[in-house]
Amino acid sequence: MDVGLNPNLKLQAVANSTLTKKRSTAYGSTVALKSAMAASGAILVLYLIVHMYGNLKVFSGQAAFDGYAHALREIGSPILPESGFLWIFRMVLLASILIHIYSAAVLTIRARKAREQRYVVKKRVQRTYASYTMRWGGVLIALFVVFHILHLTTNDIAPGGKSDSPYERLVNGFQPEFWYVTLFYVLAVIAVGFHLRHGIWSGMATLGVNKASRQGKINAVAVALAVIVTVGFLLPPLAVTFGLVN
């Protein structure tokens, strides 16, 4: 077709190519955002596994638990100052959390806009079970992390009394009379479990690892990791509340 002869067709062709460019840029940045989500999510999953493992040292007694917390502050010494590695690690963790939340928010807004454009008549947007759980579970986990740091790291929230010993902070924090604190932890950790299960699954999809032949295996890995992390995190607070650790 010779668009050069017809100015209307020429305009149309320019508009179409601009739209295609816009769409492919948006597609490109969606892929970038999903990759950023998968990469930051992977760092957070690794952190959770190490943190869960460290928490289980509570069953080996106060010396083992506090020794572990102290050893974390000594990593890199004497090249780095006291807690130097911990602070570098905290920055990486914080950056991962912010990148994870930012990409989730932008992708959610973009998906919502795309749906509104497609349906001229506004229908009630059908939420899938997974997207709903991920979104609100994510919000609950973010609130939990803020509470959790004030509770067991800075100890500004200390219903059972303050302590310099991480072991004592943990034991004080989950005494039976503070059952509501334990309950909040249980709910948050279950939310973490669901988040991990779906997050590992969709992270694998982003990385292109979940070919049809491997889907069964990947699902099994996602479920197993989610269950291990959930149970591992639940054991210490429940053991304290039920008097098995004191």
Ligand code: HEM
């Ligand atoms: C439910 C069982 C959990 C227990 C008993 C627990 C225990 C602790 C303790 C004792 C600390 C302070 C460590 C120290 O000062 O040396 C801590 C820090 C922390 N926890 Fe947990 N935790 C649990 C679950 C979680 C979960 C599910 C998350 C994330 C979703 C999480 C994220 C963090 C973060 C970000 C810190 C701050 C680390 C830092 O000092 O930079 N924890 N936790």
